[in-house]
Amino acid sequence: MQQQRMGIWGALVVLQLALAGFGEARAQDKGTLDPQPLPPLAKPDDPALAAKQLFGRKAGPAPLQARAIGFYAKGCLAGATALPINGKTWQVMRLSRNRNWGHPNLIRFLERLADKGPTVGWPGLLVGDISQARGGPMLTGHASHQVGLDADIWLTPMPDRELTREEREEMSATNVVAGDKKDVDPAVWTPAHVAIIRAAATEPEVERIFVNAAIKKALCRDAGRDRAWLHKVRPMWGHNYHFHIRMRCPADNPDCKPQEPPTNGEGCGHDLDWWFRDAVLNPKPPATPSKPKPSLKMADLPPACRQVLVAP
Numbered sequence: 208m209q210q211q212r213m214g215i216w217g218a219l220v221v222l223q224l225a226l227a228g229f230g231e232a233r234a235q236d237k238g239t240l241d242p243q244p245l246p247p248l249a250k251p252d253d254p255a256l257a258a259k260q261l262f263g264r265k266a267g268p269a270p271l272q273a274r275a276i277g278f279y280a281k282g283c284l285a286g287a288t289a290l291p292i293n294g295k296t297w298q299v300m301r302l303s304r305n306r307n308w309g310h311p312n313l314i315r316f317l318e319r320l321a322d323k324g325p326t327v328g329w330p331g332l333l334v335g336d337i338s339q340a341r342g343g344p345m346l347t348g349h350a351s352h353q354v355g356l357d358a359d360i361w362l363t364p365m366p367d368r369e370l371t372r373e374e375r376e377e378m379s380a381t382n383v384v385a386g387d388k389k390d391v392d393p394a395v396w397t398p399a400h401v402a403i404i405r406a407a408a409t410e411p412e413v414e415r416i417f418v419n420a421a422i423k424k425a426l427c428r429d430a431g432r433d434r435a436w437l438h439k440v441r442p443m444w445g446h447n448y449h450f451h452i453r454m455r456c457p458a459d460n461p462d463c464k465p466q467e468p469p470t471n472g473e474g475c476g477h478d479l480d481w482w483f484r485d486a487v488l489n490p491k492p493p494a495t496p497s498k499p500k501p502s503l504k505m506a507d508l509p510p511a512c513r514q515v516l517v518a519p
């Protein structure tokens with residue numbers, strides 16, 4: 208009996224391995240859509256090396272207890288989990304970036320928010336960047352998204368079919384801001400946009416949400432009487448194609464450095480004036496180009512990030 212059971216399990220394992228192998232082969236056939244390992248570094252211990260070069264090369268999570276370590280823009284992530292690339296109510300975009308990793312609190316929250324979507328008129332989430340497998344600074348884009356508590360959600364509702372890998376690489380998100388940047392574009396902005404951002408903001412675990420100032424203005428106008436959530440939604444440059452969700456530090460992650468809580472006011476009306484000044488909307492390029500910020504080194508990150516990096 209035992210022998211027979213082993214036989215069945217053995218067969219299942221072989222079948223699974225075969226299927227996994229098939230998946231890999233298929234992915235390779237399609238060229239560059241899956242994460243390509245970067246060449247190894249000549250001097251990985253060089254203290255002058257940018258931390259993004261090290262974290263950007265880690266394809267899998269650190270098999271440690273889940274912990275957000277450091278600050279949203281200066282930290283790393285242990286024990287990350289991946290948001291599955293397909294759910295009934297979500298699809299992960301830009302798969303080649305391998306940035307669908309997050310703290311389990313964030314991943315569970317995204318699944319809940321996705322499921323809530325259809326009940327408020329948003330059919331499902333197209334999920335942009337979350338974090339790298341071990342968090343940390345990234346080789347391209349984003350100053351934050353380092354501790355697994357930030358996620359970008361496209362302002363495009365999920366289509367009612369599974370997108371191909373190519374579509375997830377090449378499709379563009381929807382810019383909901385009008386050409387003059389002073390308001391949303393009424394041709395694409397819908398009550399469902401308000402509803403899905405509101406659904407995210409009303410979650411107690413959500414610390415704040417970043418959107419373009421024109422979107423904040425529209426939310427202030429469209430919120431009606433139910434306005435208690437508006438103070439969490441803060442204006443930010445860009446964020447006209449996606450909104451950015453930031454979770455609070457988990458209570459049991461003492462190394463996670465929280466952000467100052469947002470002010471209590473709604474942040475509507477004259478609070479937004481600064482964002483719509485011409486000099487802010489259409490800034491002139493500086494006379495002398497500003498020096499790029501130096502990249503974070505390992506020494507700039509919390510010491511525990513070294514363990515995250517070297518974990519097998």
Ligand SMILES: [Zn+2]
Binds near residue numbers: 352358
């Ligand atoms: Zn973001």
